[in-house]
Amino acid sequence: MWRTEWENTHDHKLKQQLIIYNSDDCRALSLVTKAVSKLCSEQSGKAIVFDSNFSDTETHGRSRRDFLLDDFQAINNAAYWDHQRDMVYVNSSRRLKTISKRQAISSQKVEPNRVIDPVAPNTCLRCGEKSFSKEKVGERTVYDLKFTKRGISRDVVKYVAREFHCKSCGESTKVYPSSWSNRKYGQGFVAYSIYHVIHLCLLQRTIARSINELFGFSISETTVHHIKSIAADFYTNTCEKIKERIVTGKLVHADETPIKLKGGNEGYVWVLTNMEEAFFFFTGNRSRG
Numbered sequence: 001m002w003r004t005e006w007e008n009t010h011d012h013k014l015k016q017q018l019i020i021y022n023s024d025d026c027r028a029l030s031l032v033t034k035a036v037s038k039l040c041s042e043q044s045g046k047a048i049v050f051d052s053n054f055s056d057t058e059t060h061g062r063s064r065r066d067f068l069l070d071d072f073q074a075i076n077n078a079a080y081w082d083h084q085r086d087m088v089y090v091n092s093s094r095r096l097k098t099i100s101k102r103q104a105i106s107s108q109k110v111e112p113n114r115v116i117d118p119v120a121p122n123t124c125l126r127c128g129e130k131s132f133s134k135e136k137v138g139e140r141t142v143y144d145l146k147f148t149k150r151g152i153s154r155d156v157v158k159y160v161a162r163e164f165h166c167k168s169c170g171e172s173t174k175v176y177p178s179s180w181s182n183r184k185y186g187q188g189f190v191a192y193s194i195y196h197v198i199h200l201c202l203l204q205r206t207i208a209r210s211i212n213e214l215f216g217f218s219i220s221e222t223t224v225h226h227i228k229s230i231a232a233d234f235y236t237n238t239c240e241k242i243k244e245r246i247v248t249g250k251l252v253h254a255d256e257t258p259i260k261l262k263g264g265n266e267g268y269v270w271v272l273t274n275m276e277e278a279f280f281f282f283t284g285n286r287s288r289g
Ligand SMILES: [Zn+2]
Pocket: 124, 125, 126, 127, 128, 129, 166, 167, 168, 169, 170, 171
C-alpha cells in the first residue's frame, strides 16, 4: 500500500516510513533467528541445519519431518490448522467458494467450444460403397480469440483428423479438417498479444494476466514470449517486402538511436522510412548499419 503510494508520488515521508518499516522487519527476523538458534543449541546440543540444505522433496513433499524440538512440531501443526481454518471459511461462504472454484478451473485446461470433425466421403472412390467405418488418427486444439463487430471472445477449437475405411473393399482415406493447423495459438490470439506488446508497450506478464482474466485462459508470460517468435516468423516476409520498398524508393530517411543491452553492452536501433512505411533493425555497433 505505502509502496504503491510512494511509487506514484515519490513522497519523501513515505520513503522514510517504508525504510523504518523494512528495517523493523529485518530486526525482528534477526531476533527470531537468534532466539531459535539459542533454543536449539541449549536444548539439544545439535548443530542447526538450514532449510536450503533440504532437498525439494524433503521441503515440499508430504513425507513426515522429524523436528529438532517438540515445540517446532506443535508450531508446524498450527500451520496445518490455519490451512484447515481457511478451508472452513471457503466452505461456509458462497462467494469465497465461487472464487476458489474459479481459481481451480483457470489452472486447468480450457475446454473447446467447437469441435471440427470431418464427415465420411459420399462414396468409395474404388468400389462405390457408401458405408464406412471411422477411426481417429489425430487431434489438435487451437486457442484463439474471435473478433466480431460486438467485441472479442474466446474461441477454442478442437480439430479431429479421421481415417475412413470402406466397409466393402477396405480402401482407407485420411481426412483432415480444411483449416487443420499445426499451431497451438490462432491468428487472432497472436494479433491480440502483439498489439499489446508493440502498440501498448505492456510487459509480457501483464499481457498474460490480462488475457487470463478477460478470456479465462491460463497462459504464462513464457507463452507471450513464444507468441512473439511465432509472429516474428509469420511477418518475416512482410518485413523483407517493406524493407525492399523503402530502399528501392525515391525517398529514404534514416536515423539511429543507442540502446543499453543486458550485461552493459551498447547497441543501435536503426529506422528507415519513406514516410509511409518504417523498417526497424538492430546492430551491435554504429558502423555495421
Ligand atoms: Zn470401397
